[in-house]
Amino acid sequence: MKHLHQRIRDDIEARIMSGEWAPGHRIPFEHELMTEYGCSRMTVNKVLSTLAANGLITRRRRAGTVVAEPSNQQAVLQIQDFALEAARAGVEYRFKVLHRSIEPIDAAAAQRTGLPAGTLMLCLSTLHIMDDVPQAFEQRLINLATVPEADKETFKEDPPGTWLLRRVPWTDAEHIVRSVNADGPMAKRLQIQSGAACLVLERRTWQAGAFVTEARLTYPGDRHQLVGRFSPTA
Amino acid sequence: MKHLHQRIRDDIEARIMSGEWAPGHRIPFEHELMTEYGCSRMTVNKVLSTLAANGLITRRRRAGTVVAEPSNQQAVLQIQDFALEAARAGVEYRFKVLHRSIEPIDAAAAQRTGLPAGTLMLCLSTLHIMDDVPQAFEQRLINLATVPEADKETFKEDPPGTWLLRRVPWTDAEHIVRSVNADGPMAKRLQIQSGAACLVLERRTWQAGAFVTEARLTYPGDRHQLVGRFSPTA
DNA sequence: ATTACGAATATGTCTATACATAAACGCAGA
DNA sequence: TCTGCGTTTATGTATAGACATATTCGTAAT
Numbered sequence: 220m221k222h223l224h225q226r227i228r229d230d231i232e233a234r235i236m237s238g239e240w241a242p243g244h245r246i247p248f249e250h251e252l253m254t255e256y257g258c259s260r261m262t263v264n265k266v267l268s269t270l271a272a273n274g275l276i277t278r279r280r281r282a283g284t285v286v287a288e289p290s291n292q293q294a295v296l297q298i299q300d301f302a303l304e305a306a307r308a309g310v311e312y313r314f315k316v317l318h319r320s321i322e323p324i325d326a327a328a329a330q331r332t333g334l335p336a337g338t339l340m341l342c343l344s345t346l347h348i349m350d351d352v353p354q355a356f357e358q359r360l361i362n363l364a365t366v367p368e369a370d371k372e373t374f375k376e377d378p379p380g381t382w383l384l385r386r387v388p389w390t391d392a393e394h395i396v397r398s399v400n401a402d403g404p405m406a407k408r409l410q411i412q413s414g415a416a417c418l419v420l421e422r423r424t425w426q427a428g429a430f431v432t433e434a435r436l437t438y439p440g441d442r443h444q445l446v447g448r449f450s451p452t453a
Numbered sequence: 454m455k456h457l458h459q460r461i462r463d464d465i466e467a468r469i470m471s472g473e474w475a476p477g478h479r480i481p482f483e484h485e486l487m488t489e490y491g492c493s494r495m496t497v498n499k500v501l502s503t504l505a506a507n508g509l510i511t512r513r514r515r516a517g518t519v520v521a522e523p524s525n526q527q528a529v530l531q532i533q534d535f536a537l538e539a540a541r542a543g544v545e546y547r548f549k550v551l552h553r554s555i556e557p558i559d560a561a562a563a564q565r566t567g568l569p570a571g572t573l574m575l576c577l578s579t580l581h582i583m584d585d586v587p588q589a590f591e592q593r594l595i596n597l598a599t600v601p602e603a604d605k606e607t608f609k610e611d612p613p614g615t616w617l618l619r620r621v622p623w624t625d626a627e628h629i630v631r632s633v634n635a636d637g638p639m640a641k642r643l644q645i646q647s648g649a650a651c652l653v654l655e656r657r658t659w660q661a662g663a664f665v666t667e668a669r670l671t672y673p674g675d676r677h678q679l680v681g682r683f684s685p686t687a
Numbered sequence: 688a689t690t691a692c693g694a695a696t697a698t699g700t701c702t703a704t705a706c707a708t709a710a711a712c713g714c715a716g717a
Numbered sequence: 718t719c720t721g722c723g724t725t726t727a728t729g730t731a732t733a734g735a736c737a738t739a740t741t742c743g744t745a746a747t
Contacts, residue, residue, distance in 0.1 A: 222729085222730065222731090223730085223731080224729095224730070224731085233661075235622070236622050236623075236624045236660070236661065237622065237660075237661070238621070238622045248696095248697065248698090249697070249698070250697085258731075258732080259731065259732045259733060259734095260698095260732095260733090260734095261731075261732070261733085262730085262731060262732080264698080264699080264700095265499075265730095265731095267698090268698095268699085269506070272503070278697090278698065278699090279697085279698080279739080279740075280696085280697055280698045280699075280738065280739040280740055280741095281695085281696055281697050281698075281738095281739060281740040281741050281742095282697075282698090282739090282740065282741070283696095283697065283698085284697090284698085289618060289619075291531055291532070291534070292531070292532040292534070292618070293529055293530060293531050293532060293681065294529070294530045294532055294626075294628035294630070294654070294656070294679070295527055295528070295529050295530075295628070296527060296528045296529075296530065296628060296630060297525055297526070297527050298525070298526040298527060298528055300525070300526070384523055384526070385523075387472070388469070388470050388471065388472045389470075390470045390684060390685070390686070391682070391683070391684050392528075392682070392683045392684075393680075393681070393682050393683075394528035394529070394530060394679075394680070394681045394682075394683070395678050395679070395680050396528070396530060396630055396652070396678060396679040396680075397652060397674060397677075397678040397679075398632035398633075398650040398651055398652040398653075398672075398674035399632075399650050399674055400634075400648070400649065400650045400674070414634070414648060415634065416632040416633050416634045416650040416651065416674070417632055417650065418630070418631060418632040418652075419632075420528070422528070426470070426471075427470065427471070438632075440631060440632035440633055440634070440650070443631075444629050444630060444631040445528070445628075445629070445630040445631075446627075446628070446629050446630075447527065447627070447628045447629075448625070448626070448627050448628075449625070449626045449627075449628070450624060450625050450626075451624070452624070456699085456700065456701090457700085457701080458699095458700070458701085482726095482727065482728090483727070483728070484727080492701075492702080493701065493702045493703060493704095494702095494703090494704095494728095495701070495702070495703085495704095496700085496701060496702080498728075498729080498730095499700095499701095501728090502728095502729085512727090512728065512729090513709080513710070513727085513728080514708065514709040514710055514711095514726085514727060514728045514729075515708095515709065515710040515711050515712090515725080515726055515727050515728075516709095516710065516711070516726095516727075516728090517726095517727065517728085518727090518728085688747105689746105689747080690745100690746085690747070691744100691745085691746075691747090692743105692744090692745085692746095693742105693743095693744085693745095694741105694742085694743085694744095695740100695741085695742075695743095696739105696740085696741080696742095697738105697739095697740090697741100698737100698738085698739085698740100699736105699737075699738075699739095700735100700736085700737075700738100701734105701735085701736085701737100702733105702734085702735080702736105703732100703733100703734095704731105704732080704733095705730100705731085705732080706729105706730090706731085706732105707728100707729075707730075707731100708727105708728085708729075708730100709726100709727095709728085709729095710725100710726090710727090710728100711724105711725085711726080711727100712723105712724080712725075712726090713722105713723095713724080713725095714721105714722090714723090714724095715720100715721090715722090715723100716719105716720085716721085716722105717718105717719085717720080717721100
C-alpha cells in the first residue's frame with residue numbers, strides 16, 4: 220500500500236497526461252477530492268500545490284483548479300564534464316591552457332553580460348583532450364570583481380569550468396547553442412577540416428545579479444552532441 | 454510582512470546560493486528552525502520538503518538535512534514555435550509539406566524509438582518559411598498505432614508539430630542537438646551554401662511508454678540558435 | 688443597463704498533535 | 718575486536734481545525 224499523497228498525485232497526473240483531462244479542464248475542488256479519497260484537506264492541498272509548482276495545473280482562489288495549458292516547449296540538455304565522462308569511459312583525459320591574460324572587458328562582451336565597460340576579466344583559452352584527440356575548445360571570461368581568487372589560481376589540477384563549479388555558486392544561467400563552420404585557427408586546434416560544422420555552447424552565469432563567468436565551448440560536430448531526457452512531472 | 458514559509462525559504466536559499474552553506478553543510482534540524490522562527494514543525498517541514506524536491510538539499514531520516522552537491526550541469530533551452538514567433542515579430546509565416554507517406558519503420562528508427570520493426574509510421578517532411586526565407590526543415594515520424602487520427606489529418610491549418618502538441622499529450626521526451634554540414638539537397642531546401650553549418654534538433658516523445666513522434670529539425674546555422682535561461686530555485 | 692457592495696466560496700497559510708519509519712547509535716554478548 | 722539488537726532520533730505522512738484573502742456572484746442602488 221503506497222502513501223495516499225502519492226496515490227492521489229498519480230491519479231491526477233495519469234488523467235492529465237492521458238488526455239482524459241485536457242488543458243483547461245476543471246479539476247475537482249479540494250473538498251471533493253477530500254471526500255473521494257476520505258482524507259483531510261491538507262493532504263489534498265499539498266498534492267495540488269506540488270502539481271501547481273510543477274506547472275501541471277493552475278489554481279485560482281474561488282475559481283478553482285484547472286489543467287494548465289502546455290507550456291512553451293523546452294529541451295533540457297545535459298552538459299558533460301569531460302573528466303567525469305572520460306573516467307566513466309575508461310579513457311585518458313587532459314587539458315591544456317593555451318592562453319591566459321587579464322584584460323578590460325570588450326564592448327561586445329560588456330553588452331552580453333551587462334557589465335560596465337572596463338571591468339577586468341580573466342581570459343582563458345583551454346583545449347580539452349581525450350586520448351590525444353581534441354574534444355572541445357573553451358574560451359572563458361571570469362569576472363575578477365566577483366571571483367577575485369581566480370587571479371591566483373593556476374588551473375593545473377582542474378580546468379576552469381570544474382574549478383569554478385566547485386567554488387562559486389550561481390543563481391542564474393543563460394545558455395545559447397549554435398552551429399558554425401570552423402575557421403582556420405579553430406580547425407587547426409580541434410584537428411578537423413576547415414569549414415567543418417561545430418557545435419557552440421555559450422553559458423553565462425550570475426550570482427544574485429553579479430556576473431560570474433562566460434564560457435564558449437566549441438565542439439567538433441562529428442564527435443559531439445548534446446543529449447537530454449525530460450519528464451514534465453519528475 | 455511576507456508569509457513565514459517564503460521567508461524561511463528565502464533565508465535558506467540565500468545561504469546556499471551565496472556559498473555560506475557549501476555543499477555537504479548540515480542544515481539546522483527541523484526542531485531548531487522551528488524554535489528559531491517560532492513556528493510549527495509542519496511549516497518548516499513543508500519548506501524543506503520543497504527545497505529537497507527542487508534538488509537544493511538532501512534529507513535523510515535520523516541523519517538530518519545537508520546542502521546537495523551541485524547536480525550535473527544542464528541547459529534548459531526554449532524550442533520556438535514558428536507561428537508564434539512570426540506573429541510576435543510581425544512577419545509572415547507559412548509552411549509547406551514537401552512529402553507525405555505511410556511506411557513501415559526502418560531499422561535505424563526502430564532502434565532509436567524502441568518500436569518493433571514493421572510498425573507503420575506517418576512520414577512527413579515540412580519546410581518552415583518566414584518572409585519567403587526558409588527557416589527550418591522538419592522530418593517527422595508519427596506512430597500511427599498511438600495517434601491513429603493523424604492518418605486523416607491534412608495539415609493544412611497547422612504544421613504537424615503544432616497539431617500534435619495540441620492534440621496528443623506526452624509524458625517523456627528525449628532531445629539531441631548536433632551540428633552538421635548541409636549536404637546538397639538540404640542546402641537547396643534551406644537556400645544556403647552546400648557545406649554550411651546547420652543546427653539539428655531531434656526530439657522524440659513518448660506517452661506512458663508508447664512512442665508518439667520523432668522530429669528532426671534542421672536550422673540554418675547563420676539564422677538560428679537555441680536560447681534558454683535558468684534559475685535552479687525557480 | 689450599469690455600477691457598487693456585500694456574501695459566498697475555493698484556495699493559501701499555519702498550528703498542534705499523532706504515529707510511522709529509516710538510519711545511526713550504543714550497548715551487550717560472543 | 719566484531720556482531721547483533723534494541724533504542725533513539727530526525728524526517729515522512731497525515732489529521733482536524735482555524736483564520737486569511739482573492740475572486741466571483743448575486744443583489745441592491747443608481
